[in-house]
Amino acid sequence: MKPTSSSYNLTATAAFVSSSCFRSNEPLVPRRLFFLRDVQILELFIALLVFVTIHSLRQKKRQGMPVWPFLGMLPSLISAVRSNIYEWLSEVLISQNGTFRFRGPWFSTLNCVVTCDPRNVEHLLKTRFPIYPKGSYFRETMRDLLGDGIFNTDEETWQQQRKTASVEFHSAKFRLLTSQSLHELVHNRLLPVLEASGKIDLQDILLRLTFDNVCMIAFGVDPGCLSPKLPEIPFAKAFEDATEATVVRFVMPKFVWKLMRSLNLGTEKKLKESIKGVDGFAEEVIRRRKKEMSLEAEISKRPDLLTIFMGLRDQNGQKFSDKFLRDICVNFILAGRDTSSVALSWFFWLIEKNPEVEEKIMMGICKILEQRDDQGDAKKNMEYEPVFRPEEIKKMDYLQAALSETLRLYPSVPVDHKEVLEDDVFPDGTKLKRGEKVIYAIYAMGRMETIWGKDCREFKPERWLRDGRYMSKSAYKFTAFNGGPRLCLGKDFAYYQMRYVAAAIIYRYRVRVDDKGGHKVEPKMALTMYMKHGLKVNMVKRSVSEIAHYYC
Numbered sequence: 001m002k003p004t005s006s007s008y009n010l011t012a013t014a015a016f017v018s019s020s021c022f023r024s025n026e027p028l029v030p031r032r033l034f035f036l037r038d039v040q041i042l043e044l045f046i047a048l049l050v051f052v053t054i055h056s057l058r059q060k061k062r063q064g065m066p067v068w069p070f071l072g073m074l075p076s077l078i079s080a081v082r083s084n085i086y087e088w089l090s091e092v093l094i095s096q097n098g099t100f101r102f103r104g105p106w107f108s109t110l111n112c113v114v115t116c117d118p119r120n121v122e123h124l125l126k127t128r129f130p131i132y133p134k135g136s137y138f139r140e141t142m143r144d145l146l147g148d149g150i151f152n153t154d155e156e157t158w159q160q161q162r163k164t165a166s167v168e169f170h171s172a173k174f175r176l177l178t179s180q181s182l183h184e185l186v187h188n189r190l191l192p193v194l195e196a197s198g199k200i201d202l203q204d205i206l207l208r209l210t211f212d213n214v215c216m217i218a219f220g221v222d223p224g225c226l227s228p229k230l231p232e233i234p235f236a237k238a239f240e241d242a243t244e245a246t247v248v249r250f251v252m253p254k255f256v257w258k259l260m261r262s263l264n265l266g267t268e269k270k271l272k273e274s275i276k277g278v279d280g281f282a283e284e285v286i287r288r289r290k291k292e293m294s295l296e297a298e299i300s301k302r303p304d305l306l307t308i309f310m311g312l313r314d315q316n317g318q319k320f321s322d323k324f325l326r327d328i329c330v331n332f333i334l335a336g337r338d339t340s341s342v343a344l345s346w347f348f349w350l351i352e353k354n355p356e357v358e359e360k361i362m363m364g365i366c367k368i369l370e371q372r373d374d375q376g377d378a379k380k381n382m383e384y385e386p387v388f389r390p391e392e393i394k395k396m397d398y399l400q401a402a403l404s405e406t407l408r409l410y411p412s413v414p415v416d417h418k419e420v421l422e423d424d425v426f427p428d429g430t431k432l433k434r435g436e437k438v439i440y441a442i443y444a445m446g447r448m449e450t451i452w453g454k455d456c457r458e459f460k461p462e463r464w465l466r467d468g469r470y471m472s473k474s475a476y477k478f479t480a481f482n483g484g485p486r487l488c489l490g491k492d493f494a495y496y497q498m499r500y501v502a503a504a505i506i507y508r509y510r511v512r513v514d515d516k517g518g519h520k521v522e523p524k525m526a527l528t529m530y531m532k533h534g535l536k537v538n539m540v541k542r543s544v545s546e547i548a549h550y551y552c
């Protein structure tokens with residue numbers, strides 16, 4: 001029963017202490033000697049533990065959080081994931097003057113530099129853009145879902161898609177398609193659904209609306225998610241499952257998800273199945289479109305992205321493969337699917353908390369409607385329920401300011417990522433090594449006093465207005481739409497879409513959060529900042545007399 005010194009470990013110590021206390025029939029002297037040696041080791045162990053704990057905790061001031069041997073900053077990250085990771089990140093960044101180095105466990109891929117300093121963000125997104133690509137880590141993680149689409153590529157493959165899509169996004173034909181499809185969705189689908197339901201999950205309704213809308217733009221097909229019975233559409237479900245399963249890869253060591261993928265286990269199994277669903281839908285649409293195009297003399301009749309890219313050729317004069325066409329469309333759907341709808345959800349939540357903002361938006365809308373030559377009469381507007389015209393939507397400056405203020409506080413893409421291609425130094429002095437990852441924390445930027453002043457956490461649309469006119473801000477302070485060469489391509493469309501939907505709802509309803517059942521509104525950890533439990537609301541219809549009050 002004599003253990004050798006080399007075999008000591010904590011379990012053995014505990015076992016020995018308990019055995020020496022309770023077995024009285026064994027020789028006393030050796031046991032006591034042994035007990036003393038054991039106590040010394042235990043003391044040494046406790047001293048080491050105290051030292052490591054104090055040392056790790058002392059790092060908090062210097063590095064923003066404790067740094068543990070082997071685990072690095074992982075324990076803090078795990079506890080943040082369980083509460084609100086974005087708020088935690090903001091607090092750490094504030095304490096570290098805008099930039100810190102996250103140290104993951106040994107041998108993990110979690111090490112990165114995190115920043116919310118506008119000087120660094122401009123350096124990343126514009127000044128030194130060529131040496132900060134999306135990079136191989138992002139590409140590999142997202143490849144199964146996004147393939148070689150615009151979101152997941154750098155250099156020529158990205159440039160080519162960007163150029164073509166950019167021309168299209170700014171064409172009159174495309175603008176007509178987007179405004180017509182939006183008009184139809186809002187008036188024939190959204191408003192009837194709202195009319196029929198008092199209590200709803202507004203986030204779910206808005207997600208359905210923007211999914212249908214972006215599928216019309218990308219594929220030229222309406223999947224019909226926003227229909228009276230709110231059906232589950234297999235393509236939409238497959239898309240949602242695929243993005244959720246892909247996100248899991250970012251918080252897992254690479255070898256783990258790769259092993260799971262090869263064994264077809266857990267989230268990787270789900271990912272494989274959901275991608276099959278996405279691909280099946282895309283293949284069918286592409287097949288049908290090819291058939292239609294061979295029958296149609298004028299392919300230019302259809303302004304959706306799929307048709308446009310089908311009519312183009314690559315550098316070698318070859319038509320794009322079906323797989324590449326699929327990638328292009330899937331990437332656009334990801335870009336435009338839920339960014340506007342989650343922004344609108346946070347917007348409705350914020351204006352309920354700030355009723356004076358809601359009043360001003362309503363007054364602004366009615367003032368614009370009063371200017372109509374043909375229907376200046378307020379009563380007529382109230383009776384036939386107005387359809388907003390594009391030029392009226394563009395005049396809604398206060399609404400635009402309230403939407404920007406929402407995105408400042410709740411950016412749809414809360415954090416974004418780059419990889420370092422060459423050793424470099426940030427304007428704030430942080431040194432970067434080739435191959436390192438950089439996270440720019442867009443959510444935290446909205447909470448920096450150094451950028452927005454002492455009232456940075458307040459919802460104040462006025463900060464976007466000068467003499468009643470909307471004034472945009474630097475993309476490196478307000479980074480909700482990214483900046484530099486990779487500025488969001490759908491920015492103008494997204495603002496138009498959000499203003500159109502917000503105005504159509506606010507004019508008819510007061511949106512009131514249903515907090516009776518303890519409904520909690522908090523962000524979910526995902527690529528896009530969804531509300532974790534949706535937005536359960538009561539839609540309270542405005543009476544004609546209530547609307548009339550705003551016309552005076």
Ligand code: HEM
Nearest residue numbers: 150335336339340343412413480481482486488489490494
């Ligand atoms: C409130 C709404 C939106 C927000 C906040 C938003 C934000 C962003 C952000 C942050 C990026 C950079 C992502 C990255 O590179 O990692 C981005 C890129 C992009 N967005 Fe948006 N977006 C919105 C709506 C839309 C819509 C509706 C569309 C299209 C229908 C769209 C199309 C794109 C595209 C194609 C890119 C890729 C640009 C590139 O890499 O060159 N976005 N957007």
